[in-house]
Amino acid sequence: DGGITQSPKYLFRKEGQNVTLSCEQNLNHDAMYWYRQDPGQGLRLIYYSQIVNDFQKGDIAEGYSVSREKKESFPLTVTSAQKNPTAFYLCASIWDRDRHRGEQYFGPGTRLTVT
Amino acid sequence: QQQVKQSPQSLIVQKGGISIINCAYENTAFDYFPWYQQFPGKGPALLIAIRPDVSEKKEGRFTISFNKSAKQFSLHIMDSQPGDSATYFCAASTFWGYQKVTFGTGTKLQVIP
Numbered sequence: 033d034g035g036i037t038q039s040p041k042y043l044f045r046k047e048g049q050n051v052t053l054s055c056e057q058n059l060n061h062d063a064m065y066w067y068r069q070d071p072g073q074g075l076r077l078i079y080y081s082q083i084v085n086d087f088q089k090g091d092i093a094e095g096y097s098v099s100r101e102k103k104e105s106f107p108l109t110v111t112s113a114q115k116n117p118t119a120f121y122l123c124a125s126i127w128d129r130d131r132h133r134g135e136q137y138f139g140p141g142t143r144l145t146v147t
Numbered sequence: 148q149q150q151v152k153q154s155p156q157s158l159i160v161q162k163g164g165i166s167i168i169n170c171a172y173e174n175t176a177f178d179y180f181p182w183y184q185q186f187p188g189k190g191p192a193l194l195i196a197i198r199p200d201v202s203e204k205k206e207g208r209f210t211i212s213f214n215k216s217a218k219q220f221s222l223h224i225m226d227s228q229p230g231d232s233a234t235y236f237c238a239a240s241t242f243w244g245y246q247k248v249t250f251g252t253g254t255k256l257q258v259i260p
Contacts, residue, residue: 036190074250122190122191136193137193141188
């Protein structure tokens, strides 16, 4: 089955530690995205990547970093510089031919709790 | 100008009733308006979408109404069922060098038996 996998589902970290969230897709999609979801705030774009080895900051990139070494993978690192990292993180992808349609496919999400 | 305003924040509907969620936008460059459905602990999934050259789109019990002049669109869920209980996000997208999707803040729908 094609889809997007995110691991782990739940992640707990101590304040001051970096943590990396995994996102893998086998949909052969070109573009991938990371969103952060907080209650009452909808989805906010952290980073996006349209092709391998290229990525761009979204609306709330501070304290986050990404890499795109393979088409299938787009890991997100939440660094200690992120002031309020506890949130639900969603990875998404879009087929390049759908670029004008806004139809994104989402993974199941990772809930990160930092104490 | 990039915002999409969504209301209400929460909604309680009796089984069999009609659920209505409204959204408004400012940016006329938006050219695609999808709705996403999200169950607790899951990622959002595309429910239904519409282009601005169409005033209404219906898929089963779900209908989008679109008013281009007012820059408003809404989701109607007919014969609402307890299984429809979820959070619904409207969105608007356009291509700004990449596919940029702007989401509303979400509506938590509860359908009670």
